[in-house]
Amino acid sequence: MIAYEKLCLGPESNDDCALCPVKVEQRTGALTEVIHRLNALADPENVALCGGESTPHKDLLFLLSNACGRGARRIKLVTSGRRLTDWDLLTELIGGGCRLFEVKIHGSGPETHEAITGERGSFDQTLEGLQNLSTLSGSADYEGAIYVAARVGVTRVNLEDLIPTIALLASLDVDRIILARRGIDLPMTAAAQAVGNALRMAALNRVWAECEGFPPCLMKGSEMHVAELLRPVPSEVRKPKGCRACIYTDICSGPPKDPARKGCLRGFRAVSSSSYVEDVSYLLRTRSPHAEP
């Protein structure tokens, strides 16, 4: 539920993800500019360092130290995890004040993961990075002091592999799994069903999992896991006419953009009633100041 101020360290990446969400305007890689943005933050308590890929940045440790100096209490590194195979780098990062890691992984094996990252060998490195984090957070020195989230981009490629991916992540003791919609060509109804099953699999393994980008009308029965309902942010995105009558219309970000493509609107139905609406509204009203504005 914590919202982080995102600091993009640049577009560089050691992966070549086809669906990389980094936008051109986020590409502010120069150190001076990153520091300037950090200094400009009104409340730098929670900071997320992301890319491209954050770990190759040569000034990463300096930035960590700078963020700590500015009063950051939670510094999250958003990463492919590939460089976390380097034990020295990992311990330096943790020693430097980075205690939260969000590792992007897209499958339970190289076939699906690397079909998305476009880099051979990247899966084994990401897995080893996650294993290192698991080893460290299970050690007496760091018990309860390291938080690991896994971000799985849900695409056409890995729909069939979501459940094995959840099983793999559960075995690595991650603290949270995020299943995030990627790409506009995703068959949403089928994807929502696969995601719903994956969420249940995670719960069965006692791991908290949530989904992003899957509107509540598609996630009936799994509303508790819809990130947009847990961190409700009023949405002003223009939605199709059919969504206007939906009880979640002020919160939901709606169907993927370009809904006309491939009959993407199929499956989206305005939700007319839900036992959760009142409580979600309450959550919206009382949400943490940490929540996104």
Add this chain to the structure above:
Amino acid sequence: MPNHRRRILLVSFNVAGHDCLALGYIKAFALKDPTVSRQTQIDILGFSNEEDSVRQALYYVTEFKPHLIGFSCYVWSMTTILELARSVKQIMPQVPLVAGGPEVGPMADEYLAVHQQALDVVVHDEGEAPFLDLIRHFFAGKGRLEDIAGISFRRGQQVVRNKDRTPIKDLDEIPSPYLSRALTPRDGVTYLQSFRGCPFRCGFCYEAGRHKMLRFFSYERVKAELELVMGDPSIRSFHFVDSVFNLNPKHLGRLAGLLRDANRYNTGLRTIEVFTEQVDEETVRYLLQAGVQSVETGPQTAIPETQKRIGRYFDADKFARGVRLMQEAGIDVWCDLIVGLPGDNFFRCAASVAYSMGLRPARIVISILHVLPGTPLFEKAERFGLAFDPAPPHYVIANDSFPFDQIYNAVLFSSSAAKEYNVALT
């Protein structure tokens, strides 16, 4: 010369290396009796709830060759104690086994009926006076079990319930466990108490099912304990187990003065319970004077409707102000949340987590509702549609607003969210 003293063993399984204050009181009170002091040897045996095994404990207990054993029973240790007691009975069937404490007291007769192979006597409420009577009965043949108020006991297959006992009015009748050396103060795990009882009636709390009347130790007695504990430079911090440390400005002011005067080595007071809505600038001044470094408080839930159902007073704005004042004064505030309260549901739980994070406390502590024997929620379970495990730790299963699947997911969600919040750099 052989030691003919009767050996009494007081056993507890403690959390996080703490001592059992209750057993310290029982030992100190018993040894006040000159005959008991002369003729018995009372030892307290505290095991680690996390690290020691039942067989290990059994070995220790049998090595002591006790003539009477008392167990201090809490929700976290009851299962272990029953396992130990059953084993002890196999080896030493002649030794009377007495159980007391918040887990067994309110269900004394049920425990005796169900666990016939383990327990002989269960104390209903406060244990000092009944246990002394039991020592006199078993070792001096004084009085009949039927005449000891405040206990239930087993006679063959039958459970006999005696009348309840009026609690000791003047708490100074109970010697200090520390001043009498029944317990030795240790850094970080020493508990003191200035009064018993609680003015509040929170539905989930054991204190709410007990005596409404507050009873106080004298300030002279508290002062003497403080001077002992705080006069030891190796003790860097300790705790007060008072249900509400800031009970009222007068009491808090008096305590703060005693703490300030006894504090020669900059000793800190940690994780005391405060009523946050009542915290104002004056309270904060007293807390600082008292050397308070951290406090533990609610809100348990941020949903007013739920608070009302469980009998708690809650004012979100006053609570937030109290937390802010303490944090600004450098006092760490730990906010507690309970998952599974009647009136809540998954999204209400999420709202409580969001509200608590918004207060920016030092830590957020999540726990699952234990429907504890003797609490209002336990007594009125039907009214709340409460389903829970009748065996300890009495985890809630569902209630009329919070079905099981939502409780299960709320535990996963809030534990993850709290961990993410708590990894913050200090």
